[in-house]
Amino acid sequence: MVASSGLAAMVRYGAGKNPVLRLALHTLWGQKCYWCNAPKDYNDTQIDHIIPRSQCATDRAALLHACRLPADFDVDDPRNLAPICAPCNGSAGKGAADLSDTPMLLRKLRQADALRPKVIQMVTEFGNSRRTAESLLRAIETDLNDPRARAAFTAHAPGVVQKLAMLDESLADYHTSRIVEFALGLSEPLEVELLLNARGRTTLTIVEDVYGRPVIEVLGEGLPTLIELAQARAQAEFNDESAEGGPMYAGPPTTHFVEIQIDAVDFDRQGPILDVSFAGTFTGSYSLSVVQDSMDGIGLDELQGDVELTGRFTLRATWDGPTNDGAPDIVDCDEATWDVEGYLTR
Structure with missing residues (x-):
């Protein structure tokens, strides 16, 4: 694992594309919180840094060394990012975990590293059909607790699903x-x-x-x-x-x-x-x-x-x-x- 470079360096936390990055992470990690492994809606997840971004320099250096990572490891790169739910991202979740449990962190980091190329691809390709992609992102972000939003989805989402099935029947399936x-x-x-x-x-x-x-x-x-x-x-x-x-x-x-x-x-x-x-x-x-x-x-x-x-x-x-x-x-x-x-x- 090394620092980001080139096109990949544009796909990172805080680069102005966090909603799109969060969507890519949520999708590729199986619509689940990576910490508790429970299925989560997009709106119920946040972007988490596996190696914490907020640690002091000394503590972070010790953790990087324990995980056999270079000192210039980019904590904002997708290889260090994953979707997490709010409870797990709080003081009773990851905040209370013993991050010196190096094997646990290594498991998460290996999974993030394996998914990194697909995360970068999804984020960089988002702009190729920007109008359609942004419309779909807004639909995903919709709060279905709003009765009007629920009514709109009930009326119009079947047409979107049918259009998806015209591309590939398997894409219209759900888990x-x-x-x-x-x-x-x-x-x-x-x-x-x-x-x-x-x-x-x-x-x-x-x-x-x-x-x-x-x-x-x-x-x-x-x-x-x-x-x-x-x-x-x-x-x-x-x-x-x-x-x-x-x-x-x-x-x-x-x-x-x-x-x-x-x-x-x-x-x-x-x-x-x-x-x-x-x-x-x-x-x-x-x-x-x-x-x-x-x-x-x-x-x-x-x-x-x-x-x-x-x-x-x-x-x-x-x-x-x-x-x-x-x-x-x-x-x-x-x-x-x-x-x-x-x-x-x-």
Whole structure:
């Protein structure tokens, strides 16, 4: 991560385009507050600096160093910006958080950095059809608590949706969110968000209403396998028999944080066989005890390993036909790809 330059330097907090920048952030972060992960309307979000803009120079320098960021890191660049709701942006939300929890900040910064090119593209392209874009922005900014605004939307928004469908039918779809909670042997219950489009809602109707199986029970059979796969991958990061200085062996990981979002729910039916897939993203933070031959060749060094793990997965549930209790015949995690960052402290 480096300081902004060129065209990208024009897309930053305070550059005169904050409403457009806020719209881009709100859209690309999935219409959610990045801090509490709850779905939010555009009007209920603000632009937040992940590395706080208001910190004193000394505290900011220490935080940048802890996050392995350069001293000239541009806090107003989109790689440091995200949409946040007012409660999370207050003294009881992010203001009360321990920002020295570096792994947590790194997760947010990596996500912002990955979205940065799309944020810049959306903001810079806004002016290409300025009149239309500004009209749509005003519509998004409308306060629907106003009865006249609600009446106008009820009367005219269907025409806009129809025009959108003429460009691409999938663009006229919309997403709803469902939160399900699981006790998976972690320090606290895990909330999993299901982001559902029309196809996803149809899939859950088939599973719950036709087969009579609550989705929480279906996912509850597959998520423990996903948790175990993630823990095994975290442990494997420091199980290295060819490590410099001698073989390293890691103990079982301690889980500090897990976040799971399912963003694609679909089904396929072949005769009596129903196959349902739940695909999504996984984020986890772990620490491990690591031992290695000491540098002097006598005894062992005890080290601490920290792992930040992200990935995509697919859980599948298969019914060979109707069953008495609606339970699937097979539930498995058949796909998981991981991106891992490990840090070792002597």
